[in-house]
Amino acid sequence: MSALTAATVSRERIEGHLKALEGVRHPVTAPAALQRACCYVEDTLRGLGYAVDLHPFEDGGSEYHNVVATRLGTRLPDKRVLVIAHYDTVSVSPGADDNASGVALMLELATICREWRPELTLHFIGVNLEENSEEGVRGTGLRGSRALARFAVQQGWDIEAVLVLESVAYAGASLRQSVPAGLPFQVPQTGDFLAVIGNEHSRGVVGRFVLVVQDFGIALPVVPLVVPGNGEAVPDTRRSDHAPFWDAGYPAIMLTDTTNFRNPHYHEPSDTLETLNLAFAARVCHATAAFLLGLACGEGPVPS
Template identity: 80%
Template structure:
């Protein structure tokens, strides 16, 4: 059953996550979404995000930025906070892919969970302003070899505008997992990484250590059946470059607290950035549990009022 997000707590119920809706989003998004190899599909994904979030009743703005002389869009959906609207919680996922991959895990999975979270919280009135953001051009550019262009533009804009961001939650490849999946780890990680790839990694920098702890506590408090491996890296992750490979890094660099939720991508998924990264390879039960865990975290972070749908 569902319960009011503002009153759910230890032993309480979470909003009900729909595997069917997650699957529908994945099926729509699957396919190369790239500014050069498939620009029409990239724009189609942008429009899908915009239309879906508007239909849920959010105020939606397009944050435009230039890259290589072309205009691209981050999609920003906003629900103003009831008591502290000047303080924000952002949930991000990138909707582009590399040129040669349909990008089901990387990162249609993150976008699908973002849209599911926006759906289950569409009637919620959070105390803090809650924003769901689809960012473009996370993947590396063939021309410059740099990525994170959409999130870097957004973090820069937020800094210039003086946004008070309490947390950024980045959903990065969150649907490849299983008890038979072999897990590897980047060199230098200061913890024992499980050998089985059935867990969610929660990555934060020193300034985000509190968010990492709160995410783990939320999973435990709500009884979400999801193994979680937390990692807090020194500074902004400079000594462990693999921990900077998504849209949280520009927010770290701008001084904002941010965490990345990830299945660890190429350290687990043999289909990473390949034509075989399809919906058929994904674990939708795992993705749904990640969505539940994230909803529990958001409930505690931006507590408010209003019913979540059943």
């Protein structure tokens, strides 16, 4: 297998995915754009040579789909690693950071990994309806990932790790960082880092991700946060597609720029490509690819 370096990640491909996805993608205010995003994810993954399935689920009397791409493991095909990003938006935002950035990185990771022969099965998944159907009503979101986690339980999936890419391109040395109420950790005041959030069951996955960043020498500030239980005491740590997997007993982490705790464009019409830090996004992609290389392919860090 060829060495994995920072040059393996293409900022140009990431930017191309962002341009293709940017725009309101919502089941009520922009259903056609939401369906186009679903097709874009599906077509891109099929074009990369993956086996792709549409995982259907119902919501409000309509059918929606998660897009699930699969590369079977060569040695331990029953053990799975999932890389997930949601492709929908709230009703008023073009969603460049939230979450075209996560989808763009998921698709870039699928591009990087397509030539690998993983020992474990890799899934690259675009999930739908992460955002709230009733905006401002807590707990009505995550419908696609809840359906996917239920399916995983029903099928008896043996999941080694779930990685959720949730808004991963807004960062900079001049940004002020805030924190959720009740967070029992010290967090830097500058918004230039990637937060790696896990629950107690996912502590080992969090630690492994941080070690990979160090071992590969990736210039990416990383702040690990392991919350008690399933994050019930700090509800803001449950606000993405990792939470249903926590609740189902699977190890899962969220990789995030912390969204509204640093990004003033969060869920606003101003969440556009021009506001993003693509160099930061590329480093997040490099770190995640390195993590996948070690976890799914059984390889240690490769000097860059």
